[in-house]
Each structure stands twice: as C-alpha cells, then as structure tokens.
Amino acid sequence: MRPPQRYASLVDDFDAFRAACDRPLPSVVRVNTLKASVDRARRALDDAGVGYEAVEWHPGLFRLDERGPGTSWPYFHGWLHGQEEVSTLPALALDPQPGEVVWDACAAPGSKATQLSALMDDEGVVIGNDNNLGRLSALRHNAERLGITNLAVTNQDARNFSLKPFGDRGTDPERIEQFDRALVDAPCSCEGTIRKNPDAFEEWSLGHVEGVAGVQRGILRRAVDATRPGGTVVYSTCTFAPEENEAVLDHVLDRGDCEVVAWEPPAGFETDPGVTEWGEETYDPAVERAHRVYPHRNDTGGFFCAKLEVTA
Amino acid sequence: MSDPDGDAPEGPDGDAPEDPNGDAPEGPDAAPPDNDSHRFDRLPATAADRVVPGRPTRAEVVAWWDERYGIPPETWGGHTFWERGNGKLWAFAGAVVTPVDAEGLGLRILRTRQEHWKPSTNAVQRFGGAATRNVVVLERDEAVRFARGDDQELPRWDGDWGYVIAAHETAGAVEPIGVGLYLHGELRSTVPKGRREELG
Numbered sequence: 001m002r003p004p005q006r007y008a009s010l011v012d013d014f015d016a017f018r019a020a021c022d023r024p025l026p027s028v029v030r031v032n033t034l035k036a037s038v039d040r041a042r043r044a045l046d047d048a049g050v051g052y053e054a055v056e057w058h059p060g061l062f063r064l065d066e067r068g069p070g071t072s073w074p075y076f077h078g079w080l081h082g083q084e085e086v087s088t089l090p091a092l093a094l095d096p097q098p099g100e101v102v103w104d105a106c107a108a109p110g111s112k113a114t115q116l117s118a119l120m121d122d123e124g125v126v127i128g129n130d131n132n133l134g135r136l137s138a139l140r141h142n143a144e145r146l147g148i149t150n151l152a153v154t155n156q157d158a159r160n161f162s163l164k165p166f167g168d169r170g171t172d173p174e175r176i177e178q179f180d181r182a183l184v185d186a187p188c189s190c191e192g193t194i195r196k197n198p199d200a201f202e203e204w205s206l207g208h209v210e211g212v213a214g215v216q217r218g219i220l221r222r223a224v225d226a227t228r229p230g231g232t233v234v235y236s237t238c239t240f241a242p243e244e245n246e247a248v249l250d251h252v253l254d255r256g257d258c259e260v261v262a263w264e265p266p267a268g269f270e271t272d273p274g275v276t277e278w279g280e281e282t283y284d285p286a287v288e289r290a291h292r293v294y295p296h297r298n299d300t301g302g303f304f305c306a307k308l309e310v311t312a
Numbered sequence: 313m314s315d316p317d318g319d320a321p322e323g324p325d326g327d328a329p330e331d332p333n334g335d336a337p338e339g340p341d342a343a344p345p346d347n348d349s350h351r352f353d354r355l356p357a358t359a360a361d362r363v364v365p366g367r368p369t370r371a372e373v374v375a376w377w378d379e380r381y382g383i384p385p386e387t388w389g390g391h392t393f394w395e396r397g398n399g400k401l402w403a404f405a406g407a408v409v410t411p412v413d414a415e416g417l418g419l420r421i422l423r424t425r426q427e428h429w430k431p432s433t434n435a436v437q438r439f440g441g442a443a444t445r446n447v448v449v450l451e452r453d454e455a456v457r458f459a460r461g462d463d464q465e466l467p468r469w470d471g472d473w474g475y476v477i478a479a480h481e482t483a484g485a486v487e488p489i490g491v492g493l494y495l496h497g498e499l500r501s502t503v504p505k506g507r508r509e510e511l512g
Contacts, residue, residue: 035438036483044483073482076438076459076489076509123390125406140416141506146440149391150405153416167409174407 003191003201007240010275011294020296025195027067029080030088030111031060032146033118036079044074057090057268057298078145079185083111084196086300090185090236091115093263093307098123100180105158105219108135110142112185115205117148125176129154129161136288158184159218161226181232182223186216186238187242192302195295209241216248224258224310233258233308238301240292242278245304249274249290250283256312260286263307269295272304352402352417354395354410367395368424376422376429381477382444391418399425403435430475433503434488440477440488447477448492448499453512455480458489458501461508466499475502 004018011017029052031041038060045052050072051065063085064238074080091112096102098121107113107128116126128143128151130136136155143151156162167175189209195201216237223233237244237268252258265271290306333462355370356362362369368395377383391403394410394417404418421435431440440447448469450458457464469476471494478492481489490507493500 040483040485047483071509071511073511076507076511077482077487078434111376122405125408136415143416144419144432145507147419147434149403149418149438151416151418152404152408152412152414155415166415170409172409174409176408 003206003240004194010240010242010272010292012272013136013296015111016296017294020294020299021194021302023195023295023299025084026063026299028055028061028063028083028085030083030115031062032079032081032114033060033124035077035147036074041074041079044077044079045072045173048072048074052075054199055085057266058085058088060182061088078147081111081142081146083115084301086192086298086303087111087185087238088115089265089291089293089303089305090183090234091119091267092266093236094181094183094232094234096120096126096181097122100124101176101178102126103161103179103182103223104128105161105182105184105223106130106186107139107153108132109138110140112183113139113151114143114146114148116183117143117146117150120150122148122150124150124273126151126165127154127176127179129156129158131155131157159215159222161222172210178228179223179226179231179248180228181234182227183234183236184216184223185236186212186244186248188212188216188239189241190238190303191251192238192293192295209243213243215246216244217251220248220252221255224252224255224308225278225308229310229312231310234305235290235308236303236305238303240294240302240304242275242281242283245289245292245306246278246283246287247266247281249287249306249308252308253284253286253306258308258310260284260289261307261309262289263291267290272297274304331342338508349397350413350415351411352396352414352443355393355395355401366425368399373401373422373424377431377439380475381440381446382452383439383442387439387442393421395424398424411462428474430502431477431491433507436477436488436491440479441486443477446475447479447486447488448494449486450478450480450489452480454499455489456510456512458492458499459500459503459509459511461503461505463498463500465497467496467497469494469497469499 010012052062055061104113108130113128271291274287293303358371374385394402401422403421423430476492479488490503
C-alpha cells in the first residue's frame, strides 16, 4: 500500500489528513534574530507593504500572504529566512545554549543550522555537515546572508563523521572531541513534503523507505556516539513512515546508551505520539514520547521529531 | 569544486568586476600560503607572532576596521580571525585548532593582501551598524539602485574615496546595505550577483 492510504490506520481523522495533503503550503519566514528584532522585522514588512500573519505558537515566524520573501528589504538585509513552519521544531527540541558545541549532521541547505546559531546567540560552535557538496554552497550562502559567525561547515559522510579535522585525539587545548548536542534531521522519503512537492507520493517506493532507513540508523548511531553523556540528540524527518521514524529510534534504543525523553512543543502546536506497532513490528514503548506531526493538525507539512538523552 | 577558492558563482562575496584590485594574485610583498581551499589558518595576534610572510595580523585587522569605519575594536572581542587561500579573511565566533580543514569557518569578512583591503557585503551587513565613518546613507531610489547592483553618480559625498559602507534608513534606523566603491563622484555597487535584488 502507498501513502496516503498506507497511514489510514495511524491517523484519527484520515479525511482531514488527506484533504490537508492536497492543499498548498503557506509561505513562512523566520526572523533572523542575530540581525533584527522581531519587532523591527515586523515594522520592515509593514513598511514594505508585505502582508503576513504571525504564527501563534512561535514568535518570529510569519505566514506571508503571497509566495516568496525574496524581494523585500528585510529579506535583503538578512533579517528573514524562508523556512517551513514545522521545520523549526527540531532546533527548539534540541534547545542549544550559547557556548556549546553542536553538530548538525545533515545541515544543507541550512534552515535548521542557522536557527541553531540564532538560538545560541551566535556563540559557541555549530558544525554544519552535509555529504552533498552541491548543497553545501547553499548552506554557506544562507549562513553568510544571515551573518552567522559560529558555523563551521564540513563535507563528510555523517555515518562515519570524524572530528579529526578539529583536533580529536590530539593534545591541542582547543580540540573538539565530542558534542554537547546533535541534530539528525535525516534524509528521508519526504512524504510530509507532499504539500510543496506534489510528486512526493508518486515517487514513493518501499525499497527507498527501507534503504534510507539504513542510512538513518547509521547517522543516528554516530550522533549518539559522538555526543557526551548527558548530552542531547534530536532525531527528525519530514516523513510518516514508521520504518524511518520509530523503527530507527527503536534500533538505537536497543544499544542501551540513550533514551527518549519527554519534550513538549510550544503551546498551541498539536502533535500525535509515536506509534509502538506497525505491521508485524513492535517498538520500544519509549518511542511514544516522540512527536508525529500530521498536516491537518496545525496546517503545516508532515514531520516527526524525537528528543534523546545520551546516557553512556 | 571547480573554483579553487571554493566560491560558487552566486557566492556571498563575489567581487564586482569593477574591483580595481581584481582577483589576481597579489604583489611582490605577498608570499602567499598554498592555495588549499579547505585549510583555514588562524591569524597571528601581532607582527611579532607572524610566521607566514604577508599574512595579516589580528591587530592589523581590528585596527583597519576601526580606522576605516570607526568600528570599535571590542566588536571583535568574541571572534578569532582566519585566512583561507590568499588573503581571504574569515571571522569565527569560537576558537578551534589551527590549521583546520573545513568548507567554511564563520563569516568571510575581508579581502587582504592587496593595496586596498575590501570588506565583504555580509560583514558590513552584520557589523557595519557600528560604523561611524565612511558610511554613505542613501536615499530611497539610490538604495534601490545600489541593491540592484547598479553604479550611480553621487557627487554629494565628500568623504573618503575607496570602499565605503552604503546604508539607508529602514524600519526606524540606519541599516548597512553593502559595500560601495566611491571614485570620481561615482558610487559603484559591489553587491555580489547572488545577493542583488530588484526592490523598487
């Protein structure tokens, strides 16, 4: 069975789910608080005659009346960044603090990495990695336009990410040996992007889901290994398939060096719990603490997000 | 990447073709390090600490922003400075080992190892708000032309020639737009192609 029918048993109001999948997604911008306050960005949008409404659950997110923020002064100044509303969740869950060392394992084109930098007040280090060199130029371009100075960009396979370029296993006092926090916003089958990519379901195949799940497990394992005990790892995808979500969490939980912790999105943002059964499979009950985001709940794209604590 | 500097054509700090210093390797006093596009070397604190000939020092960089634009030295208190390739300087918000092998390290702020150092559009947007000198505040239509990448006559400017900060008033305060090159009564826009916008 293919999406969306494939998920009829998981979703309460399947008709509303399917109807939402058919609607185009609003165009949303995030205020880059490193360059402008939310109030000043709002004033600039007003002055430019750009219509918008504030997103109730997240200050600094605006839904634009029309498509594309690219031709306005606040965008030119790097005060705004186009970012899908739901994709601001993982950085909020990770909650990075100024001065920390944070890894974004799959960072291009940079919406979440630049949000991490802003949440850290541009202090500390964000290592933004991506294995796709072409997409890295978009990451660098976005980060520079937003004026970010705490981002180091690397081009490695996240599954085998090495901190050697940062002095790991050396003696330099400024070496980086592990992360305080890591974000794994994993490559996925992107079912949840159906509202902006109408082909997302057409291109779907179970083979792809199963293949990409192997990559996801590898990246999440590396993130847990490279994060210090007591540190935080957030796992997210923009897809509904439990094979790529709860099953991946279940895999790392089996290793015994991390746990899923409770985390609540901001008030007003509605999610569904992770599922513990799918087909023949059953998953660790802790995956219920993860969040499924269905498009009809908050009028966003689809998403999955879980917060883990590294225990050993 | 095909470009040895690792800059995509739409890169954030492409040089405008009008740049009088061009992109060519620099003059006789510059003995550049190898042009390894991934290697970032931390700048020496002062000339006494300098090992690589021609490499600018942190003290020189901080003083340059102060002398040219009045940007206070403490602006850079939380940043380390790095050179990648020949004379391209980056500001990074932390301290990491040197040299470090990376695709990017913070924000590219300045082109050195040429007669006239050239700040980047992105550096001026981020840090130029603290400037007190060589800031050309443009009127509405002038700002639109500048952001489009157009050169324009601007005889009313009676400040220094060379690289200036072009700014305009927006949302209640003066905000830097980018880097202009002022010569012979003309303000040339160096906004890189990938950053130009039609804002009229």
